[in-house]
Amino acid sequence: MGAGEAVGGPELSGALQAADGVVRAPSRFTLRQLGYLVAVGDAGSISAAAARLHVTQTAVGAALNDLERALGTHLLVRRRAHGAILTPAGQYVRDRARSLLAEATDLELSARDSGTALRGPLALGCYSTIAVTLIPPILQGFAELHPGVELDFVADQQVPLERRLLAGELDAALIYDMNLPMGLAARTLYEARVYALLSADHPLATGGPVDLGALAQDPLVFLDLHPSGEHTMAVFRAAGVEPRIRYRTTDFELTRSLVGRGLGYALLVQRPRRDETYEGLPVVAAQIVPSPAPVRILLAWSAAVRPTRRAQALMDFTAGLFAGGAPRGKTTVTHSF
Numbered sequence: 001m002g003a004g005e006a007v008g009g010p011e012l013s014g015a016l017q018a019a020d021g022v023v024r025a026p027s028r029f030t031l032r033q034l035g036y037l038v039a040v041g042d043a044g045s046i047s048a049a050a051a052r053l054h055v056t057q058t059a060v061g062a063a064l065n066d067l068e069r070a071l072g073t074h075l076l077v078r079r080r081a082h083g084a085i086l087t088p089a090g091q092y093v094r095d096r097a098r099s100l101l102a103e104a105t106d107l108e109l110s111a112r113d114s115g116t117a118l119r120g121p122l123a124l125g126c127y128s129t130i131a132v133t134l135i136p137p138i139l140q141g142f143a144e145l146h147p148g149v150e151l152d153f154v155a156d157q158q159v160p161l162e163r164r165l166l167a168g169e170l171d172a173a174l175i176y177d178m179n180l181p182m183g184l185a186a187r188t189l190y191e192a193r194v195y196a197l198l199s200a201d202h203p204l205a206t207g208g209p210v211d212l213g214a215l216a217q218d219p220l221v222f223l224d225l226h227p228s229g230e231h232t233m234a235v236f237r238a239a240g241v242e243p244r245i246r247y248r249t250t251d252f253e254l255t256r257s258l259v260g261r262g263l264g265y266a267l268l269v270q271r272p273r274r275d276e277t278y279e280g281l282p283v284v285a286a287q288i289v290p291s292p293a294p295v296r297i298l299l300a301w302s303a304a305v306r307p308t309r310r311a312q313a314l315m316d317f318t319a320g321l322f323a324g325g326a327p328r329g330k331t332t333v334t335h336s337f
Helices: 031-043 046-053 057-071 088-112 128-145 158-166 228-239 252-260 309-321
Strands: 076-079 083-086 120-127 149-156 172-176 184-192 195-199 219-223 244-249 266-268 283-289 295-302
Touching: 031 046, 031 057, 031 076, 031 083, 031 088, 046 057, 046 083, 083 088, 120 128, 120 158, 120 309, 128 149, 128 172, 128 252, 128 309, 149 158, 149 309, 158 172, 158 184, 158 295, 172 309, 184 309, 195 252, 219 228, 219 252, 219 266, 228 266, 244 252, 252 266, 252 283, 295 309
Parallel strands: 120 149, 120 172, 219 244
Antiparallel strands: 076 083, 172 295, 184 295, 195 266, 195 283
16 A cells, blocks of 8 residues: 555445444544645645645645544644644544554555565664664564565664654664653663773773773763763763763764774773774773663654554564674574464
């Protein structure tokens, strides 16, 4: 089912019989009307939504008028030359509509295969610094299990991923358990420990634990990427250490490369399989004391949207894949039937 078809389903006007045998009153709205409401809410105006949907503004406006009459409430405020904004009722209906539209798409795709195979698109987000470790085994393993699913991914910073989850643009995302906004549901995949990354010739690179206080006068290569940066500073505050920041980066591998050159040390969470930089320079990952609390890596999704069968399968697969922690090296996916 394409994007246009997903919002153009049949009218929900037949008598509905629930599992308890009671015949419910027929619904007086259509999936197309719900799709138009979602589009207007996302685009911010009827004209922009109509352009995205390749229909006329008149068609969108009329459909929304009919939807408001069917539901008996105002869903949006039309502002001449200033677009349209959803009312609180409109926001509620839009959020519920996303789930209904996704389920309708899922139903059609599943019916084609009598419910035996999974088909259709999936969008997975991942925090940029952990994407290189987590995304490849997910893409490979899930594609082998469900070749009919078109799984794509987005690697980005945490706040944009959270916003896209809440907007229904992503089915799920791999993020850190740090200051999550309301409206997200999540399950823990694994826990990771913060460590100090040192150059191989650093005096404290002996293989044993390192007291953060002993690094206080060393230059810090600070990975200033939300929420990693805030977490790093919280670790220093908890240890009573004021770091001497020399370099700020927003790139994980650049941080490691500067440390490999002996230009400072870094506090990191993700640990690659090889203890060397892109340049081939050796680095040492040292446990730090006092030991900070572990960081939880989560699989999160919008609590307002019921996961489709495809999304649920992805969540279950990912949870099983990382049940033993983050992979360090090639992950072998074992299939059991």
